[in-house]
Amino acid sequence: MEQQGFDYEAPEQQSASATPTGHERRYGITDLGAARKYGYHLGGAPIPQQQPRESKRYERALAGTGKPRGSSGEFDDGCTGEAHKELEAGIDMEAVDLPQWYKRDSFQRSMRDSRVTTAFREWSGCMAGKGHRFSSPLDPPGSRKVMGRKVTAYERSVAVADIECKGRTGLVVTWRDVESALQKATVTSRAKELEKARTETAKLVRRADKILASEDG
Incomplete structure (x- = not known):
């Protein structure tokens, strides 16, 4: 992103205690106290904050166009795609x-x-x-x-x-x-x-x- 003239800050991570893992509701809700108060909603979960609207140039730099790039057959996934390539190179992601x-x-x-x-x-x-x-x-x-x-x-x-x-x-x-x-x-x-x-x-x-x-x- 810096090479394209943008500052990038990773989204703030939620605390583990506030973020459901999916396991506690694998078979549906089971906490009677929470059900009496919140129903099926997640009690205590943070309300998602509205993210600032970035420019089209920023979004394109970050995520690309999603379209094939030239004759290479590769898709333009922007800096996100480049980061995945660097991280996953030589690693069997299917495994x-x-x-x-x-x-x-x-x-x-x-x-x-x-x-x-x-x-x-x-x-x-x-x-x-x-x-x-x-x-x-x-x-x-x-x-x-x-x-x-x-x-x-x-x-x-x-x-x-x-x-x-x-x-x-x-x-x-x-x-x-x-x-x-x-x-x-x-x-x-x-x-x-x-x-x-x-x-x-x-x-x-x-x-x-x-x-x-x-x-x-």
Whole structure:
């Protein structure tokens, strides 16, 4: 960016305590106290600040045009693309991404397991008894009637019923146990691939540390 005449400041990082990891809501909401107060919204999460509008020249320098560059076949991804090239050169990024792919796969497969689908039906029946009709515990947050920009009394009532029904049916424990078994089987059957993922990720982290150290120096 400096070579193109711009100062660049990386976005401020949120604290770990304020940033959800995704794991705590993997099977939907489970915190009854938070549900009573925030519904499906993230309690205590910082409100995103409006970023200053940068010039078109700045945005193009940062992100490029996204179009092919000449006859090389490469896409113009700006300085962001150049940074990725420097960071990832010689590293097998498919291997680095593999654990995340396995994580998504185990989640999808767990939802097709008969024990989980049975728990879903029991949870759905419990919710219907409380006046809320949903097939899956992943459905309420996606409903416009339930979750809008602001927390409503209706949203809180659905969220509380959701957690109570999870407890009554044992859904979270069943779902977690099923997915855990799938993941353990993957760790055993894909040990070689996961070891490569570990090696390539370690290389990526070392490369990032080296780049940052050179910039600080």
